[in-house]
Amino acid sequence: MKINNNILLLLLPLCFAACKKDDVTPAADIFYTVSIEDKTVTFTNETSGAVSYQWDFGDGETSTEESPVHTYPDKGKYVPTLYATTKDGRISEGSTVIYIAKTSPVKMNDNSLSDWDNVNDYTVTPGAGETFFKTAKFDYDAQYVYLYIEAATTQSSGAIYDIYLDTDNDATTGYTTDITGAGFDVLLEGSILDGWLDAFNHKGAQNAFSFDFTGTTEFFTVGAMEESGGLLTFEMRLSRAKLKGLAATQALKLGIFATKSDWSATLGRIPAPAQPAILINFE
Structure with missing residues (x-):
């Protein structure tokens, strides 16, 4: 899943030749994937342009790891959110919906019972x-x-x-x-x-x-x-x-x-x- 949250800020100041244009650092480009096994979710973060991260897993728990692994307390629907901060303090966020459901150990392709x-x-x-x-x-x-x-x-x-x-x-x-x-x-x-x-x-x-x-x-x-x-x-x-x-x-x-x-x-x-x-x- 790729979540883009690019913000374009257009300033039209009244200025003359002596006016200097400010450099604006773009917001972080949020990109992460999720892998679910039973109640444990691995978040693989490939966001660019950020220097720090804050995860809200949607169950009351948080993390500042770049790519955390989180175990949910029970089956159900959760909405985790990643907040990514750039070096000049700009914060972008991206959310997704995940479903924690029962899994089975049974596999059809392992040639074993x-x-x-x-x-x-x-x-x-x-x-x-x-x-x-x-x-x-x-x-x-x-x-x-x-x-x-x-x-x-x-x-x-x-x-x-x-x-x-x-x-x-x-x-x-x-x-x-x-x-x-x-x-x-x-x-x-x-x-x-x-x-x-x-x-x-x-x-x-x-x-x-x-x-x-x-x-x-x-x-x-x-x-x-x-x-x-x-x-x-x-x-x-x-x-x-x-x-x-x-x-x-x-x-x-x-x-x-x-x-x-x-x-x-x-x-x-x-x-x-x-x-x-x-x-x-x-x-």
């Missing part, structure tokens, strides 16, 4: 009657919802997954199933590990299985996958901006079904019939 080891806020362990799904974990940040699945299957089986999403956290809208407390606005269906997953939006009566194909692309990413001893483990993420209502909602409810590659039989499901939908609260 170990980043899930400390993700435990949303963990589902199916009951004794469920034989396909062994464990499911969920996490989120401002951009994505992350899923971690352990299932008694193989990649070559080509299992098809149906992921039902209540993206407005409103049980009075969307398709109703035997999963309680949710009305599902979005259905994602496909063989995830074969790179196929389609998005559908519900329409019509809540008791009608009626979904329109959206044609949305690039809304999911598959990360690492491991297969050992009859257990298949994989991770994926969903783009909140690409799926109906998911960017704005304060909570997400979901359920996941797995079927054979030819849809001939259901392999497993979470949650169990008549159980509440999995609930993820977005802080």
Whole structure:
């Protein structure tokens, strides 16, 4: 972000040949960038023409460092301001808006599932009657919802997954199933590990299985996958901006079904019939 605050002062004095023009030092040209990781923000200051700096971080804290690193007390919206002073005392200022939101340790490009080891806020362990799904974990940040699945299957089986999403956290809208407390606005269906997953939006009566194909692309990413001893483990993420209502909602409810590659039989499901939908609260 570049913030220009150049001030042009034009003086038109009445003077004669003996009048001497005053030298005016220009204001500082404010330029800085911000890098956010969790609640910590690194301010990289490239302002020119200044000899001293004063930062107001927008949370009551200040600094006179040239390029400070500041940790905010909580998630939310903040407006930090930089005041830059030139050698003759002229002060320029530049502000920006930053949002401190929850971050996730989960990465899709590290070829590892170990980043899930400390993700435990949303963990589902199916009951004794469920034989396909062994464990499911969920996490989120401002951009994505992350899923971690352990299932008694193989990649070559080509299992098809149906992921039902209540993206407005409103049980009075969307398709109703035997999963309680949710009305599902979005259905994602496909063989995830074969790179196929389609998005559908519900329409019509809540008791009608009626979904329109959206044609949305690039809304999911598959990360690492491991297969050992009859257990298949994989991770994926969903783009909140690409799926109906998911960017704005304060909570997400979901359920996941797995079927054979030819849809001939259901392999497993979470949650169990008549159980509440999995609930993820977005802080």
